[in-house]
Amino acid sequence: MATPRTVAGKHLAILEEILETISRTLELKDILQQVVHIVARVTRADSCLLYLISGHEVVLQASLKTHPHLSKIRMKVGEGITGWVAEEKKPVAIARAAYQDPRFKLFNALPEDRFEAFLSVPIVHRGTVIGVINVQHRRPRRYPKTTVRLLETVGKQIGGLLEVVRLVSETQALKEALETRKLISRAKAVLMKQHRLDEAAAHQLLLKKSMDKRRSLREVAEAVLLTADL
Numbered sequence: 001m002a003t004p005r006t007v008a009g010k011h012l013a014i015l016e017e018i019l020e021t022i023s024r025t026l027e028l029k030d031i032l033q034q035v036v037h038i039v040a041r042v043t044r045a046d047s048c049l050l051y052l053i054s055g056h057e058v059v060l061q062a063s064l065k066t067h068p069h070l071s072k073i074r075m076k077v078g079e080g081i082t083g084w085v086a087e088e089k090k091p092v093a094i095a096r097a098a099y100q101d102p103r104f105k106l107f108n109a110l111p112e113d114r115f116e117a118f119l120s121v122p123i124v125h126r127g128t129v130i131g132v133i134n135v136q137h138r139r140p141r142r143y144p145k146t147t148v149r150l151l152e153t154v155g156k157q158i159g160g161l162l163e164v165v166r167l168v169s170e171t172q173a174l175k176e177a178l179e180t181r182k183l184i185s186r187a188k189a190v191l192m193k194q195h196r197l198d199e200a201a202a203h204q205l206l207l208k209k210s211m212d213k214r215r216s217l218r219e220v221a222e223a224v225l226l227t228a229d230l
Contacts, residue, residue, distance in 0.1 A: 032050050032052075035050060036049070036064050039154060045136060047115060049062070049064075049136075050131065050132075050133050050134075051074075052123075052130060052131040053077065057074045057075065057076055058131070059073070059074040065111070065112075080105030081134075082105075085122050093143040094118045095143065096140035096141075116137060117140055118134065120132055121152050122155055123158050124155055131162070135151065184203075184217055
């Protein structure tokens with residue numbers, strides 16, 4: 001039987017491993033995938049699925065096994081066991097025949113649909129559910145309270161860390177958008193001077209070059225500026 005000290009040690013070890021993952025990359029996809037592998041290893045799971053909430057849906061974002069149509073696996077909040085956990089903010093632990101639970105949603109595309117044991121916990125940040133982690137086992141398996149608490153703690157830890165990643169990503173995206181606007185403005189100024197165009201005509205010329213070359217506006221603007229410097 002796991003002692004409180006053992007459980008606390010596991011919590012700390014998992015958090016440290018997740019923090020180490022984030023220190024290596026801020027790519028959300030990579031972080032989620034690594035979290036799935038960490039959780040699966042700790043719980044010795046045959047399957048681990050991580051969903052994030054988007055609007056009024058929970059959308060599969062990472063899985064232990066490869067799923068070709070990952071983002072197409074989604075359900076409404078409140079739908080299926082996963083949606084129920086997202087709505088009620090409570091874990092669900094089913095030892096056997098999880099697919100017979102009245103809340104269970106069958107996808108058919110997922111081999112996990114026929115796995116016996118099912119543990120689902122919310123990913124929470126400041127009292128708001130932002131996702132759900134599902135752990136599954138092919139054979140019947142009773143999930144002790146220590147395992148449920150462990151995964152709940154992981155869900156809370158991940159919730160805070162994912163919020164940090166989201167904020168960093170949004171800040172970076174905003175920074176890149178501002179830089180792109182500046183480049184485009186400078187490129188338009190060059191075209192206006194070179195071809196005696198007004199701003200609207202210079203913008204249309206950039207758009208035309210972008211479509212003709214099948215390049216982004218930023219790439220075209222950078223090329224215009226590079227040519228002007230030469």
